Amino acid sequence: MLRYTISRFGQLILLLAIASVVVFVVIQNTPGDPALMRLGLDATPEQVAIEQARLGLDRSLFERYVIWATDALRLDLGVSFATSQPVIRMLGDALFHTFRLAALASAFALLLGTGLGIVAALNRGRRLDTVISAVCSLGLSLPSFALGTILIILFAIVLRWLPPSGVAMTGQSWAEQLRHLALPAITLATPFTMVLTRFMRGTLIEVLSQDYIVTARAKGIPMGAVVLTHALRNALIPTVTIAGMQIGSLLAGATVTETVFSYPGLGRLTIEAVQGLDYPVVQAALLLTASLFLINTFIVDLTYGLIDPRVRTGGRK
């Protein structure tokens, strides 16, 4: 396991380095001269040259990358063009909000997804199963901005139960904070829930056909107890792995969901920075997202190795 961990960790470091190079190169190749953008169009060539030297733009690409990367490692990500705030502070705030939303969404998805999956598996082929599978197809095929807008129309405008956007003020009650989080969390959780439902159903049906389940049933143990003690435990292992992988796409889903609900998270910050050509923020946000993504993959890989010994030995005996 140690060897596997070390090799995966090495890969993680390598991939992080590659990701940082890619992000850097993308930003370097954006049209427009940062010095000119800061000074305005009527700056003299001398002024531009001075500003370029001040920003370090006269150095080689490689030097600039090293400076940027070491600064980033020291968590110095520069200052936003748009708000003049330190980028690291903006990212920190946004990340906090995104984590809160993603945590609620995952909890919701895990509970509902496994629950629906179990119900569907136990009612395989009956009407309830068909209904659940139809809902899954619907939830998976509807784009999340469409789902989010439908929820806003239904719960915020027609029924007026929940606020359509934003977050609660700090200091407001827990209930109020939850009310603001409810619609975005459900929107973000829906595709995740549907994937989990389908997967849980498939795995559980497979487990339930195993000999040991048949034996347990034959011994006279009631179905409910068999499912709880024998089947669920074995069905949960692969489900946990799938859940881990889905957390990455939760981050991606957050960009759209946060935009729909004007929720001040990482995704919305990224999109607004892209639209406003706020390159320091875009650069840092992309790097942060890439890192979160890769670290998540690393953790999932490790969990997988823990659960399934074949993975960590790579087929060696």
Next chain:
Amino acid sequence: MTEASLSRAGSTGSFVRLWRIVSRNKRLLIGGTILTIIILLAVLASLIAPYSPIQQDMKARLQDPSWLHWLGTDHLGRDTLSRLLHGLRPSLVSGVAAVMLATLFGSLIGVVAGYAGGVLDAVVGRIFDLLVAWPAIFIAIGMILIIGPGPVGVVLAIALSELPVFGRVARAVTLANLGMAHVEVARSMGASPARIMRKHILPFTVNPLILQFAISAPAAVVAEAGLSYLGLGSQPPNPSLGMLVSDAQLYLSRSLYGAAFPIIAIGILVLSLTLIADGVQDVLDPRRRRQLR
């Protein structure tokens, strides 16, 4: 209804055979009919749309559906029906173009990597892993930063994120064929690798790739709608389905129709594509029907 029957229908362009397959499968029939209507509406948009999609009329802002404006008007007094009809085009074109690019390059890369094996195969496999894990939206952001917002960036981004699936399918087919007699014989008769790939491997990738194309198409259309919703796709004033929703969202408290109709349109479009995908799956992989999903 075998695999061979569908590929023959495709390759000889025999509409009679294709029709026989389609008419026997309810999903293909319904999905295909809806999609055909949508494509016709999109192609004929400029002929059948009652108004210009970008003509503003400040006196008729945010109107409810009426005989004058069947689906109402938006916040600039533009006719929603006309914008919807014109907005279908970018969704269809971008989605299809992206998946076609992904199919073309994915299958080429997959076949070559699978045939070559070794380091090339390993490197390509690793890059595919990364691209798959990486959500389309972040690839799109990178594209848009470099070439600016617009349909081209969106198509490339969706193509890149769908490419690995096609690559893997083509690679798997290649590996399966490499060990088989017909490739062995061709090689012993002195056929060049290029010829073996073209004549003895590529034909076998056709059916799996058609299947993957059908599965990827709805995903690509959804991705395009999402990116244009975020303002990264077609640029104003040209409409797209995603943009119609994001425009209407600011005025939801005054009019629900501007958002509701484009969402219904997206829903119907994706539904028809999903039905076709399911139908193609039924036809190409009969096991699939009984398999647990």
